[in-house]
Amino acid sequence: MKHQDVIVIGAGAAGLMCALTAGYRGRDVLLIDNAKQLGRKILISGGGRCNFTNLGIEPSAYLCQNPHFCKSALARYTQWDFIAMVERHGIDYHEKTLGQLFCDDSAKKIVEMLRTECEWAGVTTQLRTDITSIQTTSSGYQLQTSQGEYTCESLVIATGGLSMPKLGATPFGYQVAEQFNVSVLSTSAALVPFTLQVADKTKFECLSGIALPVVARAECGKSFKEALLFTHRGLSGPSVLQISSYWKPGQAVSFNLLPEQDFMTWLSDIIKASPKLTLKNALCRIFPKRFVERLLELGELDGVGEKGGQAVSENDKGAIGTKSINQLSKAEQTFLYDYFTDWKVYPNGTEGYRTAEVTLGGIDTDALSSKTMEVKTQKGLYFIGEVVDVSGWLGGYNFQWAWSSGYATGQVC
Numbered sequence: 001m002k003h004q005d006v007i008v009i010g011a012g013a014a015g016l017m018c019a020l021t022a023g024y025r026g027r028d029v030l031l032i033d034n035a036k037q038l039g040r041k042i043l044i045s046g047g048g049r050c051n052f053t054n055l056g057i058e059p060s061a062y063l064c065q066n067p068h069f070c071k072s073a074l075a076r077y078t079q080w081d082f083i084a085m086v087e088r089h090g091i092d093y094h095e096k097t098l099g100q101l102f103c104d105d106s107a108k109k110i111v112e113m114l115r116t117e118c119e120w121a122g123v124t125t126q127l128r129t130d131i132t133s134i135q136t137t138s139s140g141y142q143l144q145t146s147q148g149e150y151t152c153e154s155l156v157i158a159t160g161g162l163s164m165p166k167l168g169a170t171p172f173g174y175q176v177a178e179q180f181n182v183s184v185l186s187t188s189a190a191l192v193p194f195t196l197q198v199a200d201k202t203k204f205e206c207l208s209g210i211a212l213p214v215v216a217r218a219e220c221g222k223s224f225k226e227a228l229l230f231t232h233r234g235l236s237g238p239s240v241l242q243i244s245s246y247w248k249p250g251q252a253v254s255f256n257l258l259p260e261q262d263f264m265t266w267l268s269d270i271i272k273a274s275p276k277l278t279l280k281n282a283l284c285r286i287f288p289k290r291f292v293e294r295l296l297e298l299g300e301l302d303g304v305g306e307k308g309g310q311a312v313s314e315n316d317k318g319a320i321g322t323k324s325i326n327q328l329s330k331a332e333q334t335f336l337y338d339y340f341t342d343w344k345v346y347p348n349g350t351e352g353y354r355t356a357e358v359t360l361g362g363i364d365t366d367a368l369s370s371k372t373m374e375v376k377t378q379k380g381l382y383f384i385g386e387v388v389d390v391s392g393w394l395g396g397y398n399f400q401w402a403w404s405s406g407y408a409t410g411q412v413c
């Protein structure tokens, strides 16, 4: 039986950071993973370029039952600390948008950097290893694995959440929590596309590929100004992924489809400039033509016709599109304003863990020290990274939580 000071289970972002930090403190660290490769999620993240952090990291960008929990770790290992490591390794990077930092070249550079740091810190890495049991001993923990038995003083669980099972996600961390009576909050897929109710899917699937700048708003009032993308299955794009973390089944999501300008001002300006323009041609100046044509074809813009709000007949559907804009009644103008600034969708659900970038919920932070991530009732047992009930916005926030929580534990385990 081999003895280690520290065993870290999960060689993803959080586990790698924790292992190298503990290794530099002179701890004898074994980093175990059941996968063939280190940091598989890092490799595919950010479209292969890894959005490794964000210039605007702040605790309010994280969802957690206790909104204060992430503050300490984020303050003690910041985005600037990670950027400094990236620069020390000569990795070129750029800001894409909204403070999001990506590698110029490839996410492989981030994995290579962390692997090299682990090597310098004397960490032993063991891949393709399954853990079959964990038991407590008088001085720590004893692990049975597919590669032999180990004992350790400190045991760190960094096995991530449930998102993307095809990348090796497992409920292992929650099972360990259960074994040690650590409370686990219910989990759900987040940063994930929406699926639509059958009727809406039929209406909008032909718009697949169209992207619009929008402000997406959840019923709780949270909103994000980013792109909306129509897909074959429903709605995606950064605004949808972001708002999915705040959406609850049965609720609506509202989209302002014209976030950059005031619809009424635009309409009155264009009526003055080109009064005879048809509504269809006017709308095609601010929206993709295919989108406008589909809305007219569906009769979506006929809500208030000349008959004062009565539904138009099948034959008249979209007739409003042929109207000159100077002929639009006040009621029609108001209807169009409401439609484009508060386009409501009731999602059928989400695409689930299969395509979700993160998992909401997980290890209850009430059970953990916010300074060290150690279980308050179980000396030497730590949970870090995505397995914990801390989920960030899209844009590098989740990796930063992995780096910061990994560092917090690496300093003490």
Ligand code: FDA
Residues within 6 Å of the ligand: 009, 010, 011, 012, 013, 014, 015, 032, 033, 034, 035, 038, 039, 040, 041, 042, 044, 045, 046, 047, 050, 051, 052, 053, 129, 130, 131, 158, 159, 160, 161, 163, 164, 167, 168, 169, 170, 171, 172, 356, 357, 358, 384, 385, 386, 387, 395, 396, 397, 398, 399, 400, 402
């Ligand atoms: P992570 O999931 O990375 O690592 C867990 C490790 O544990 C894995 O190596 C796994 O093999 C191992 N493991 C699991 N079960 C095990 C078991 N039973 N036994 C042994 N080992 C086990 N975030 C961001 O900030 N910027 C980005 O660009 C992206 N992009 C992105 C793209 C895609 C497609 C996804 C799915 C996710 C992202 N994310 C992201 C989110 C980010 O990848 C995620 O938050 C972190 O990887 C979480 O790091 P962890 O180390 O906690 O878990």
